[in-house]
Amino acid sequence: MKRTLMQCNRNENHKFIYEGKLLDGLRCLECDGVINLKADVTHYIPELCDGVPRYEPKRKSSYVGECLVCGHHDRVELESKEDYREISVCPNCNGAFIDRWKINKYKQKESKTVRSSISVAVDMDTNKLSAKLNAISKHTQALADELEAIDLEKLE
Structure with missing residues (x-):
């Protein structure tokens, strides 16, 4: 990875080491000044690199x-x-x-999203339906009475 020593235009004491591709518009982390390329330090140069912080840009x-x-x-x-x-x-x-x-x-x-709907059309004669429900009700009542009578016989 390429390492570059960079220096602020406003204050030459503001130096940073940047690793990676160089980007236009890098700003000094301390004073927000424009940063310029100072030296390629891919190979470690102690007199240039000692004590210099790494540049880690604030990404907004x-x-x-x-x-x-x-x-x-x-x-x-x-x-x-x-x-x-x-x-x-x-x-x-x-x-x-x-x-x-x-x-x-x-x-x-x-x-x-697929919107599907189901519709059912019911066409019936409600008069006949009412008569059928009445018949079911009568038979249900008769069945309930008969079952109750059986239960009573068993108890006696």
Whole structure:
């Protein structure tokens, strides 16, 4: 892995060792000044490297949020990934401010779900149904009376 000694433009005492590909726009961790390449130190050079901290850039993340109430959308900058909230308060109207990527994800999921319904059409003469239910009720009562009589006979 390539190792590079870097130095701040604002303060030459601010030096860092950066490992990996060089990126444009690296900033000094101490004063936020622009950093320049000082020397390639892939092979350890004690007089240049001793006591120099490693450069570990603070990676900020962001997302675009959209309000479900007023439609306001804006980029939200986060200091760390732990600060991320899928739902927050809209700065415009105090509505639900939601990550636009999540909104699109939910919409895709909703469109993929297959909505099926079953319908049953019943066409019957309710007069006959009522008569049948009455007959069942009479027979059920008669059966209950007969079973009770059998139970009483066994007890005697």
